[in-house]
Amino acid sequence: MKNDNRIETEEQLLQALEEFLCSGSEDDSIEEIEKELIDLGHDPAELGQKGREISIECLANSPLNWRNTATNAIQIARARLDETKSRIAKNLDRKSLVNEIQKILDSLGRKDSNMIPAHFRNYEAASDNDLLKILSQLQYLKSNKKNEKEE
Numbered sequence: 757m758k759n760d761n762r763i764e765t766e767e768q769l770l771q772a773l774e775e776f777l778c779s780g781s782e783d784d785s786i787e788e789i790e791k792e793l794i795d796l797g798h799d800p801a802e803l804g805q806k807g808r809e810i811s812i813e814c815l816a817n818s819p820l821n822w823r824n825t826a827t828n829a830i831q832i833a834r835a836r837l838d839e840t841k842s843r844i845a846k847n848l849d850r851k852s853l854v855n856e857i858q859k860i861l862d863s864l865g866r867k868d869s870n871m872i873p874a875h876f877r878n879y880e881a882a883s884d885n886d887l888l889k890i891l892s893q894l895q896y897l898k899s900n901k902k903n904e905k906e907e
Contacts, residue, residue, distance in 0.1 A: 763798065769806055772798060833896070841892040853887040854879045860894040864901065871897075 763769045776793065784792075790800045815821055848856065857874065864871055874890055882890070 763803065763806060766810055769803070769810065772796070772803065773807070836899075837892050837896055840895050841888055844888055844891055844895075848891075850884055850887065853884070853891055857887065857891050857894060860891070860898055864894070864898060 763772055776789075776796070779792070793800045793803060816824075818824060844853070844856075857879065861871060861874055871894075874894060877890065879887065
């Protein structure tokens with residue numbers, strides 16, 4: 757008679773895997789392993805599927821997964837840029853935008869390769885929206901440089 761040890765929780769799954777891994781040897785065939793799992797009251801296919809699902813979920817949510825870390829960093833950077841852009845839009849006219857851009861470029865220096873496109877930009881031909889984007893990006897770069905120096 758088979759045991760009916762249905763796995764309902766992740767904890768039960770891990771306990772079942774631990775029991776199974778500690779009881780077998782590396783020389784067991786797949787058939788022997790499946791038979792042992794069945795004798796213990798587990799469905800090998802169900803156990804494998806649950807293990808797969810948990811592994812995928814853990815990888816997707818892990819802070820150690822570089823994709824999650826990169827996605828979080830991008831979201832934070834976008835939020836900072838959007839916040840800066842909306843703050844600037846409320847407070848500066850076109851002439852002030854150009855003046856602020858020039859001030860930041862002067863403070864950051866002309867050697868930084870990130871600044872090259874901003875140095876050679878025709879600000880008179882640029883739209884207000886373009887100026888706003890440039891200024892918000894420069895302020896973002898400036899704040900990052902400030903944070904790097906503090907660290």
